[in-house]
Amino acid sequence: MPQASRGRFLTIAGGAVAGLAIPGIVDGAPQAPSESEVAKLYAGAKKEGLVSWSVAHYPQETAEKVRDAFKAKYPGVDVEFVRQTAQVIYQRLSQDLKANVHQLDVFCSTDEAHYVELKKLNALAQFVPVDRNMIPTQFRILDPDGYYQLGTLALVLVNYNPSKLQPAKRWQQLSDPRFKGQITFGHPAFSGYVGNWVVAMNDKYGWDYFRSIAPNQPKINRSIYDTVTDIIGGERTIGAGPDSLSLEKKAAGNRIDVYYPDDDTILVTAPIAVMREAPHPNAARLFENFFYSREYSQVLAKTYNFPLRADVPSANGASLDKIRWTRVKVDRLLTGIPEVVAKWRETFGV
Amino acid sequence: MASKLIFVLALAALAIMVVLPLGWLFYTSLQIPDAAQLSFANYVEAFTKSIYLGPIGNSLIVATCVATIAVAVGTPLAWLLARTDVPGRGALRALIVAAFVTPSFLGAQAWMLLAAPNSGWLNKIWVALTHAEHGPLNIYSLAGAIFVMALYNIPYTFTFVYGALELMPAEMENAASILGARSLRRTLSITLPLALPAIIAGFIMSFLEALAEFGTPAFLLIPARQQVVTTQLYLFFQFPQRIELAAAYAMPLILVTALLLFLQRRLIGRRRFTMIGTKGERRRLTPLGRWRWAALGAALIPSLVAVFLPYTALLLTSLSRAWGLGPVPGNLTFYWYRWALVDNATTQSAIVHSFTYGFAAATIALAIAVTIAFAVTRKLVPAGELLTFICMAPFVVPGIILAIGFYSAYSHKPLLLYGTAWILIIAFATRFLPIAYSNMTSALQTLSVDLENAARTLGAGRVRSLFTVTVPLLRSAMLSGWLLVFIPALRELSCAIFLFTPRTAVMTTVIFDFSDAGNFEAVATMGILIMAITLAIVGVSYRLLGRSLVEQPA
Numbered sequence: 001m002p003q004a005s006r007g008r009f010l011t012i013a014g015g016a017v018a019g020l021a022i023p024g025i026v027d028g029a030p031q032a033p034s035e036s037e038v039a040k041l042y043a044g045a046k047k048e049g050l051v052s053w054s055v056a057h058y059p060q061e062t063a064e065k066v067r068d069a070f071k072a073k074y075p076g077v078d079v080e081f082v083r084q085t086a087q088v089i090y091q092r093l094s095q096d097l098k099a100n101v102h103q104l105d106v107f108c109s110t111d112e113a114h115y116v117e118l119k120k121l122n123a124l125a126q127f128v129p130v131d132r133n134m135i136p137t138q139f140r141i142l143d144p145d146g147y148y149q150l151g152t153l154a155l156v157l158v159n160y161n162p163s164k165l166q167p168a169k170r171w172q173q174l175s176d177p178r179f180k181g182q183i184t185f186g187h188p189a190f191s192g193y194v195g196n197w198v199v200a201m202n203d204k205y206g207w208d209y210f211r212s213i214a215p216n217q218p219k220i221n222r223s224i225y226d227t228v229t230d231i232i233g234g235e236r237t238i239g240a241g242p243d244s245l246s247l248e249k250k251a252a253g254n255r256i257d258v259y260y261p262d263d264d265t266i267l268v269t270a271p272i273a274v275m276r277e278a279p280h281p282n283a284a285r286l287f288e289n290f291f292y293s294r295e296y297s298q299v300l301a302k303t304y305n306f307p308l309r310a311d312v313p314s315a316n317g318a319s320l321d322k323i324r325w326t327r328v329k330v331d332r333l334l335t336g337i338p339e340v341v342a343k344w345r346e347t348f349g350v
Numbered sequence: 351m352a353s354k355l356i357f358v359l360a361l362a363a364l365a366i367m368v369v370l371p372l373g374w375l376f377y378t379s380l381q382i383p384d385a386a387q388l389s390f391a392n393y394v395e396a397f398t399k400s401i402y403l404g405p406i407g408n409s410l411i412v413a414t415c416v417a418t419i420a421v422a423v424g425t426p427l428a429w430l431l432a433r434t435d436v437p438g439r440g441a442l443r444a445l446i447v448a449a450f451v452t453p454s455f456l457g458a459q460a461w462m463l464l465a466a467p468n469s470g471w472l473n474k475i476w477v478a479l480t481h482a483e484h485g486p487l488n489i490y491s492l493a494g495a496i497f498v499m500a501l502y503n504i505p506y507t508f509t510f511v512y513g514a515l516e517l518m519p520a521e522m523e524n525a526a527s528i529l530g531a532r533s534l535r536r537t538l539s540i541t542l543p544l545a546l547p548a549i550i551a552g553f554i555m556s557f558l559e560a561l562a563e564f565g566t567p568a569f570l571l572i573p574a575r576q577q578v579v580t581t582q583l584y585l586f587f588q589f590p591q592r593i594e595l596a597a598a599y600a601m602p603l604i605l606v607t608a609l610l611l612f613l614q615r616r617l618i619g620r621r622r623f624t625m626i627g628t629k630g631e632r633r634r635l636t637p638l639g640r641w642r643w644a645a646l647g648a649a650l651i652p653s654l655v656a657v658f659l660p661y662t663a664l665l666l667t668s669l670s671r672a673w674g675l676g677p678v679p680g681n682l683t684f685y686w687y688r689w690a691l692v693d694n695a696t697t698q699s700a701i702v703h704s705f706t707y708g709f710a711a712a713t714i715a716l717a718i719a720v721t722i723a724f725a726v727t728r729k730l731v732p733a734g735e736l737l738t739f740i741c742m743a744p745f746v747v748p749g750i751i752l753a754i755g756f757y758s759a760y761s762h763k764p765l766l767l768y769g770t771a772w773i774l775i776i777a778f779a780t781r782f783l784p785i786a787y788s789n790m791t792s793a794l795q796t797l798s799v800d801l802e803n804a805a806r807t808l809g810a811g812r813v814r815s816l817f818t819v820t821v822p823l824l825r826s827a828m829l830s831g832w833l834l835v836f837i838p839a840l841r842e843l844s845c846a847i848f849l850f851t852p853r854t855a856v857m858t859t860v861i862f863d864f865s866d867a868g869n870f871e872a873v874a875t876m877g878i879l880i881m882a883i884t885l886a887i888v889g890v891s892y893r894l895l896g897r898s899l900v901e902q903p904a
Contacts, residue, residue, distance in 0.1 A: 233673075234468055
């Protein structure tokens with residue numbers, strides 16, 4: 001195929017000019033790197049020594065485990081990361097981009113709309129990881145142009161203290177007066193997961209849903225993971241929380257459990273992307289590629305996240321096929337999150 | 351020649367540090383995104399929407415209450431320590447210094463552990479003892495935030511009033527007692543009025559600190575569903591970013607601050623007392639008699655709630671594998687210290703950054719302060735008043751707003767500092783320049799010019815006499831001035847949170863990043879580390895200076 005080889009040639013030439021080994025883009029559509037290209041990425045990454053990563057996908061300790069697994073697989077490449085809520089890491093990134101400052105390599109937000117904005121700004125690099133076909137077909141292609149890929153699958157569900165109360169079985173029940181002073185939430189202006197959930201609830205039940213919960217005086221935190229802290233610390237007893245950390249803490253012996261609400265768990269497809277102007281371009285791509293490795297899925301399974309790969313079993317046998325879930329499409333997130341953040345401020349005061 | 355060069359350099363630094371960022375801040379407030387002409391539209395939006403007006407009201411309430419409490423506690427405390435024979439005065443003063451150097455956001459984190467409505471340790475103890483349904487404390491409230499901020503503002507009033515009481519000549523009070531005034535009357539009609547300027551200064555200082563505080567409201571008031579000006583400014587930085595609106599919204603904060611400082615000058619200016627006679631007679635300490643121990647108990651309360659309880663909570667949490675399990679044997683571990691100091695690259699580099707940036711900032715601020723203060727006090731340049739004004743101007747600009755100015759001014763060419771360590775170093779130096787400057791000015795004013803003149807007569811140039819005569823004489827004042835920039839720079843959050851990038855994170859920004867998602871152990875560990883370092887520095891400086899940092903040089 002002459003065209004393909006021309007694409008290859010251009011890539012190699014481009015890579016040679018930049019001193020990089022960056023895998024191919026053929027006529028606009030990105031291709032996964034070959035094994036030898038991955039080896040080249042690793043060689044280049046070792047020279048760069050470091051990948052700088054912003055992540056909202058999971059809590060600090062899970063991110064540390066991902067870092068450690070990456071370093072174990074690719075010795076010589078360090079991972080420097082900041083874990084913060086999606087809107088905070090996005091705010092910092094936009095602030096950097098506005099100032100034309102490029103220090104971040106890999107961006108992992110939980111609000112897919114960020115990637116649409118970043119793509120518009122031409123701030124992302126196209127990259128397709130090896131083994132993308134190892135993940136379920138329906139999530140395989142988040143962006144047809146390959147500017148961002150699925151990084152984590154997470155659920156927003158009801159988490160609660162089983163020794164204190166029966167959970168709400170439907171989201172709608174959170175307005176029940178028996179939950180007065182019991183509820184804990186994250187904040188949609190901080191957490192991308194919470195943003196996804198609030199948009200989903202708003203679209204399903206209208207904003208009155210939240211107005212009806214307001215008299216129950218929920219405690220509003222920043223991160224969705226704060227709900228877990230509130231529940232296991234005894235500050236509150238029920239929340240709209242994450243599956244992963246709740247289950248991990250349950251397994252560690254804490255009084256917390258999850259309920260998959262009958263009116264749908266919210267599924268969030270949290271993406272990963274390499275920055276176009278990444279200061280460590282090889283390490284950045286190697287790191288994204290790692291997200292489709294068996295090792296990464298094993299870390300996810302160990303921390304009660306859904307493994308991305310079909311060949312790694314989940315920790316508790318949970319499977320998306322057995323759960324009633326809905327997912328807010330990215331087009332809706334784009335307008336929906338700013339919209340619900342403003343309404344949230346009106347209803348909850350922050 | 352050399353003296354001119356040094357002076358011009360200092361002027362250029364002042365322009366970069368103060369004039370440009372503040373100018374940009376104002377300019378930005380008039381900008382409309384994607385529009386060419388300037389307008390006041392941002393001001394209209396910021397000050398007509400009720401959603402933005404609420405936080406202003408809250409900020410004023412919080413600041414007024416914090417300042418009132420700080421003065422109400424700090425003044426009698428200063429009197430007890432300066433004028434009575436309450437036991438353990440040295441230790442009490444050391445505890446107040448410990449409160450003074452504690453950033454209030456750490457106090458807020460500690461009080462979350464102590465007084466969260468259901469899970470707070472104090473509430474749990476209360477419930478266990480009384481079998482009540484709920485504990486009495488709720489740190490997630492306006493009152494809770496006011497309480498925490500007041501705790502760490504008491505040292506300001508204390509320091510000012512203590513200094514005033516120490517410097518007050520004994521003759522007048524002695525005269526009053528000879529004329530038959532009893533202790534209470536003497537205190538109310540002589541001592542308190544003489545200390546009034548210091549009390550007012552303490553009030554204003556705490557008011558401004560509370561107005562500008564970002565960390566504590568972010569920790570305590572978001573769960574309380576309350577917004578203040580600084581947390582609202584933070585929201586303006588979230589997507590979709592409204593930096594122009596933030597700049598406009600910030601302006602009244604600057605105006606209020608400037609107005610207060612102006613009022614302070616007027617008030618104190620009019621009440622300037624000429625105190626005839628100097629340290630002549632020895633002052634007798636008021637004997638408290640059988641009230642001594644009760645007074646000690648009362649004087650310990652502020653330290654108990656500002657230092658003992660919070661540090662105990664932070665220490666126990668930092669030594670717990672999981673704080674929720676409580677301080678039980680199986681839960682004790684050094685894991686988090688190992689994590690912060692050995693395993694985690696981000697925390698390691700943050701510790702190094704905090705030190706180096708603080709060191710550089712203190713050095714820069716001190717160099718500028720010495721140069722300008724020398725030129726102004728020795729009347730070597732025209733427009734001394736203006737220079738003093740510029741050096742003191744950052745004092746009226748809360749950190750979060752200074753950050754907006756710095757970001758507006760230095761996130762583009764020709765001076766692209768954003769993304770480098772320099773923007774943090776210069777921001778820290780600028781924020782705390784007024785402390786260094788006023789410290790240097792007062793030191794220079796007490797220094798006789800005779801020695802310098804002698805050096806000049808013997809043929810030394812201006813620069814040589816500055817470095818061989820003046821600077822050595824100022825050594826101790828310079829060291830304390832340097833430390834008074836270094837220590838606050840180490841614990842600075844509200845500027846740093848907007849100006850750091852992945853490569854320039856400092857300890858406080860790392861603490862802020864761990865503060866959500868329930869990483870209480872990580873926050874506590876970093877907090878204990880930052881305080882251990884700070885207190886060690888304070889201790890060393892005490893040995894070097896022979897006195898505490900918060901005491902005025904005699």
